[in-house]
Amino acid sequence: MSEKTRPTVVKALPFWLQTSLIGFVLIHVASLALPFVVGVGLKSLALCFGLYVMRMWGITAGYHRYFAHRSYKTSRWFQFVLAWVGASSVQKGPLWWAGLHRMHHRWSDTPRDIHSPKQRGFWYSHVGWITAPDHDGTDLALIPDFAKYPELRWIDRFHWVPFAVLTALCFAIDGWRGVVWGAGVSTVLGWHGTFFINSLAHVWGSRRYETTDTSRNNPVLALITLGEGWHNNHHHYMNSANQGFFWWEVDVSYYTLRALALLGVVRDLRRPPAHVLRDKLVGAAELASAKFSGARASAELKLIEARTAVGQAVESAELRLTEARTAVGQAVESAELRLTEARTAVGQAASEARTAMGSAVENVTLAAETRLTEARDAVESAVESAVDATAPAKN
Numbered sequence: 001m002s003e004k005t006r007p008t009v010v011k012a013l014p015f016w017l018q019t020s021l022i023g024f025v026l027i028h029v030a031s032l033a034l035p036f037v038v039g040v041g042l043k044s045l046a047l048c049f050g051l052y053v054m055r056m057w058g059i060t061a062g063y064h065r066y067f068a069h070r071s072y073k074t075s076r077w078f079q080f081v082l083a084w085v086g087a088s089s090v091q092k093g094p095l096w097w098a099g100l101h102r103m104h105h106r107w108s109d110t111p112r113d114i115h116s117p118k119q120r121g122f123w124y125s126h127v128g129w130i131t132a133p134d135h136d137g138t139d140l141a142l143i144p145d146f147a148k149y150p151e152l153r154w155i156d157r158f159h160w161v162p163f164a165v166l167t168a169l170c171f172a173i174d175g176w177r178g179v180v181w182g183a184g185v186s187t188v189l190g191w192h193g194t195f196f197i198n199s200l201a202h203v204w205g206s207r208r209y210e211t212t213d214t215s216r217n218n219p220v221l222a223l224i225t226l227g228e229g230w231h232n233n234h235h236h237y238m239n240s241a242n243q244g245f246f247w248w249e250v251d252v253s254y255y256t257l258r259a260l261a262l263l264g265v266v267r268d269l270r271r272p273p274a275h276v277l278r279d280k281l282v283g284a285a286e287l288a289s290a291k292f293s294g295a296r297a298s299a300e301l302k303l304i305e306a307r308t309a310v311g312q313a314v315e316s317a318e319l320r321l322t323e324a325r326t327a328v329g330q331a332v333e334s335a336e337l338r339l340t341e342a343r344t345a346v347g348q349a350a351s352e353a354r355t356a357m358g359s360a361v362e363n364v365t366l367a368a369e370t371r372l373t374e375a376r377d378a379v380e381s382a383v384e385s386a387v388d389a390t391a392p393a394k395n
């Protein structure tokens with residue numbers, strides 16, 4: 001029923017009086033109180049458990065993995081079986097459910113995600129979204145690939161029919177006790193099991209992949225929802241028929257789909273390609289960043305060491321330069337001193353030499369003059385003797 005086709009009288013009622021919420025609350029009250037009235041037996045417990053598993057499978061393998069994500073193919077008649085079983089779990093029609101679920105993936109944890117615990121709180125993500133009148137009608141534009149089948153549009157509109165049939169069967173099998181346990185308690189447990197995936201699976205568990213939302217993997221939720229608890233895997237790669245990506249991730253819905261594929265009922269089960277399993281691993285990103293910061297730290301350490309070594313080399317070079325300057329200065333001083341000493345010595349030697357030369361010249365001159373005087377005296381006496389010798393001869 002679209003927003004336009006909802007009766008005006010329903011739209012005018014306060015939120016808590018609108019039909020889906022009233023039904024929701026009444027079934028809860030009945031499921032809590034009536035088991036004490038009708039009692040319990042093996043048959044009713046088997047009905048409760050069997051119908052829980054069957055309808056959880058209708059939601060996970062049918063509404064979710066087939067209608068919302070098209071993760072495998074099947075025939076038109078089995079497609080209707082999937083729609084029927086899913087609808088018997090009282091979560092409205094397949095087109096309504098799968099269309100809104102596609103919105104959940106497109107706008108995960110943004111204001112347009114209709115059941116994000118991050119946006120509207122835990123309880124709204126758990127039950128508010130399905131009981132609130134805001135999302136009552138089916139928007140066929142969200143799911144044109146299945147809206148083209150008239151039988152699917154029919155069951156989407158009369159989604160309560162499979163539940164009515166199921167209730168009648170429970171009555172046929174185990175009377176009112178069968179109705180209370182099979183249609184009441186089992187339905188309520190199935191609701192909360194499914195809704196945990198919208199609420200708890202975005203809050204509680206671990207994250208393997210860096211998705212843009214808050215989805216988590218949780219083995220407890222995977223057990224009670226037949227494999228839907230690997231929700232972080234699912235947000236990482238939503239088109240896969242298996243949500244447990246590894247053998248230890250229990251995924252009962254996928255095992256049954258494999259069995260149905262062997263029987264030829266379904267085909268072309270999609271699995272995540274190998275690179276998808278390794279892409280965007282949370283640990284890998286942290287490891288890469290740790291390696292990067294480790295490399296950076298070691299580079300910084302080497303830089304500091306190099307700077308220290310350069311600083312020490314500069315200091316030691318400056319020290320040697322100072323020492324060399326001092327040594328050169330001392331050498332110059334000592335050379336100047338020696339030069340002065342040498343000059344003094346040369347000056348003394350020169351003056352001594354001059355003195356010695358002067359006295360030697362005087363002595364030589366004196367001796368020469370003495371000998372000259374003696375020679376003159378000898379010549380004069382010889383001349384006088386000669387004159388004397390010649391004079392008597394004339395007489």
Ligand SMILES: [Zn+2]
Pocket residue numbers: 104197198202215231235
């Ligand atoms: Zn989700």
Ligand SMILES: [Zn+2]
Pocket residue numbers: 064068069101105234238
């Ligand atoms: Zn999904």
